[in-house]
Amino acid sequence: MVDETPRQPYALRVVIDGRERMVTYEELALSNNLAQEALVRLLVKKKLIDPKELIEEINSVKTERYRVEPPAERKTGG
DSSP states (O other): OOOOOOOOOOOEEEEEEEEEEEEEEHHHHHHHHHHHHHHHHHHHTTTTSSSSHHHHHHHHHHHHHHHOOOOOOOOOOO
């Protein structure tokens, strides 16, 4: 029987205790997301950050990073 499951590209190779494991981009993204959520929860629990301020900062970064640039004017020859 042939395995027809599409293979995802690997993001990185991890070696733990001499055993190699290939990590996909999806696994890496999930791992980063879980670590980030745990970190934010700890910071809020320890009252080092205010959740409302965090949301404001996320929105600020999103606006800065993903702002829509006006389309460039086309130069026509002639």
